[in-house]
Amino acid sequence: DAGVIQSPRHEVTEMGQEVTLRCKPISGHNSLFWYRQTMMRGLELLIYFNNNVPIDDSGMPEDRFSAKMPNASFSTLKIQPSEPRDSAVYFCASSPADGYNSPLHFGNGTRLTVT
Amino acid sequence: GESVGLHLPTLSVQEGDNSIINCAYSNSASDYFIWYKQESGKGPQFIIDIRSNMDKRQGQRVTVLLNKTVKHLSLQIAATQPGDSAVYFCAEKGRGSWGKLQFGAGTQVVVTP
Numbered sequence: 001d002a003g004v005i006q007s008p009r010h011e012v013t014e015m016g017q018e019v020t021l022r023c024k025p026i027s028g029h030n031s032l033f034w035y036r037q038t039m040m041r042g043l044e045l046l047i048y049f050n051n052n053v054p055i056d057d058s059g060m061p062e063d064r065f066s067a068k069m070p071n072a073s074f075s076t077l078k079i080q081p082s083e084p085r086d087s088a089v090y091f092c093a094s095s096p097a098d099g100y101n102s103p104l105h106f107g108n109g110t111r112l113t114v115t
Numbered sequence: 116g117e118s119v120g121l122h123l124p125t126l127s128v129q130e131g132d133n134s135i136i137n138c139a140y141s142n143s144a145s146d147y148f149i150w151y152k153q154e155s156g157k158g159p160q161f162i163i164d165i166r167s168n169m170d171k172r173q174g175q176r177v178t179v180l181l182n183k184t185v186k187h188l189s190l191q192i193a194a195t196q197p198g199d200s201a202v203y204f205c206a207e208k209g210r211g212s213w214g215k216l217q218f219g220a221g222t223q224v225v226v227t228p
Contacts, residue, residue: 004158043159043204043218056215091158101147101166101208104216106158 004107018080025094134192138205145207
């Protein structure tokens with residue numbers, strides 16, 4: 001099992017540029033989560049999907065952030081335009097279909113730096 | 116100027132000793148709890164979970180205790196090893212909030228030889 005795969009591992013971009021983060025969940029997991037981690041606020045849930053449908057996007061900070069899940073094996077988180085305060089580590093996690101009381105399995109994250 | 120970040124509580128433990136990491140959770144309606152370990156440069160890694168109808172659960176070298184009366188969760192690590200050095204997070208899930216975890220601030224565990 002390859003686990004949750006995120007790309008890129010590191011992204012450095014200039015303010016105003018579009019950033020796209022990618023995630024491949026664990027095969028067979030029907031729920032996918034995007035989290036952001038900063039020193040100031042710790043781990044924050046941005047959005048989560050179940051069966052490719054967004055269930056709760058109340059954690060998405062602004063309209064500059066958008067997420068898609070076109071199929072069961074791929075999701076993207078896009079920031080357009082990016083700002084320095086978006087600098088953080090972004091994690092994707094997945095959970096099995098009966099994920100009501102199942103742990104989330106995290107990828108190793110994308111460290112985003114916006115200058 | 117510099118940003119001020121969270122100062123994680125730190126637990127220093129001598130190799131071979133037992134560690135106890137504590138967590139106060141916020142929602143009395145939470146029904147599922149998880150402990151995660153996060154090493155530098157990696158994502159949170161699942162350690163052990165417990166449902167609210169239990170008060171103790173044991174894994175390999177780890178035990179989680181749940182006290183719902185005072186909303187307290189603890190993780191005990193037996194015979195702490197250098198590889199246990201990491202940040203440990205507790206997470207809770209509110210009843211009915213399908214899959215949505217709320218994470219604590221974390222505790223830095225440093226294992227000294």
